[in-house]
Amino acid sequence: MDIRHLEYFIEVARQKSFSKAADKIRVSQSTVSKTIKDLETELGKALFNRNSKYVRLTDTGKILFTEAQQVVEMFQHMSTELESISKIEKGKINIGMPPITGATTFAKLLGEFKKTYPNIEITLFEYGSKTVQLGIQDGSLDVGLICCPTNQELYEAIYFTKDPLWVVVHPDHPLTRYPKVDFASLAGESFVLYHRDFSLYDEIVMRCKMAGFQPKVIFETSQRELMIQIVEAKLGIVLLPSKICQELDPQRVTSIPMADPQIFLELSLIWKKGRYLSYATLLWIKYVRNYLLNKTK
Incomplete structure (x- = not known):
């Protein structure tokens, strides 16, 4: 053996x-x-x-x-x-991240890290936040990007960004008359939601219930373009991070900010507390910390 x-x-x-x-x-x-x-x-x-x-x-x-x-x-x-x-700057890092985040900054950061450490192999896995956390717990993932507050008892974390969700509707939708909308005004709408392994699924359903209604979910997906196509076809509405909304074609769909209390996409880079990390993973964490530190200066 x-x-x-x-x-x-x-x-x-x-x-x-x-x-x-x-x-x-x-x-x-x-x-x-x-x-x-x-x-x-x-x-x-x-x-x-x-x-x-x-x-x-x-x-x-x-x-x-x-x-x-x-x-x-x-x-x-x-x-x-x-x-x-021996300080050999090589190795392998398994990173889990949700596809819906549109984490352009994160992708660019990975590219810059790869240029700095070309001998480190990076493998990305597309999972919802719940699955990412399970992967970190069982050791199949080294670090992960999640869209929810972190459990400080289980994980070490680096706060990455916080972005409010906006509602995306067809340009002919009556809600486009308002500068902001609240959750109560979404009662009766057909929702396109993230898969259930996304923490945002639970957050959106809970917020709808707090507003007095059970959301009518017609479809669950992690594919942003498919979400937009469904909205464009007047079949439903979707909630997406504001940074993504600002990149959408206004001829196809209209994005409207949500009134308080809002839901936020909170991105954090996490890894298992107390777990021994590979040298490559330590280099990646240090690189992210330095990037965010320089960004705030």
């Missing part, structure tokens, strides 16, 4: 699929299957229950999964420690 056996085992357990694990690790499915079979042969125990519909851990597999994560993390920490000592 070597560390590769455990890494492949952990990924199959996380993905609940040999093919998805192979895609994530970037090896063939046959390689993953053979590695798991070798591990089971060595242990003399089955680690997964397999059929055509699912792959699930056996009782033995569940025990090994817990222990294997600790072993792999210790191995990664040891490798990172040696890397840090």
Whole structure:
């Protein structure tokens, strides 16, 4: 048994699929299957229950999964420690971020970081804030950008930006007569909302209930252009960050600020509190801190 056996085992357990694990690790499915079979042969125990519909851990597999994560993390920490000592500016960072944010500044920042540290590999994953936090907790993500206030007991965080949500409607909509609208005036409208793994979904639904109505949700998506197309077709309304709204074509849709109390898209860069971070991840966090510090000067 070597560390590769455990890494492949952990990924199959996380993905609940040999093919998805192979895609994530970037090896063939046959390689993953053979590695798991070798591990089971060595242990003399089955680690997964397999059929055509699912792959699930056996009782033995569940025990090994817990222990294997600790072993792999210790191995990664040891490798990172040696890397840090030699000050080799290379490595890999897994970053989760919600696609709806339109985080242009964040994307540019990633580009500048890559120019400064060309040997550091960055992999981006599009998830809602809830999924990003789960990924950081289970170790599949190193850091993440989330659209909600951070849990200070679980995460370290760097505050990135705060942007109010505006309502986006068709140019012929009656609400365009007003300079601002409140949530009560949205009762009876058809809402296009973010997927449920986005924290903003819960925030918008809660604010509607506070205004005295249950929102009629006709569609959930994380694709901004699809949201705009639905509004343009007069099928519903959507709430988007003001910075995104200011970039929209006024011939297609109209954006209107929300009256207080507003909902804000609060972007924070987070990572797990107390977790050992790779040298590459530490460089990224330091780079973001320096950028924001210089931005405020």
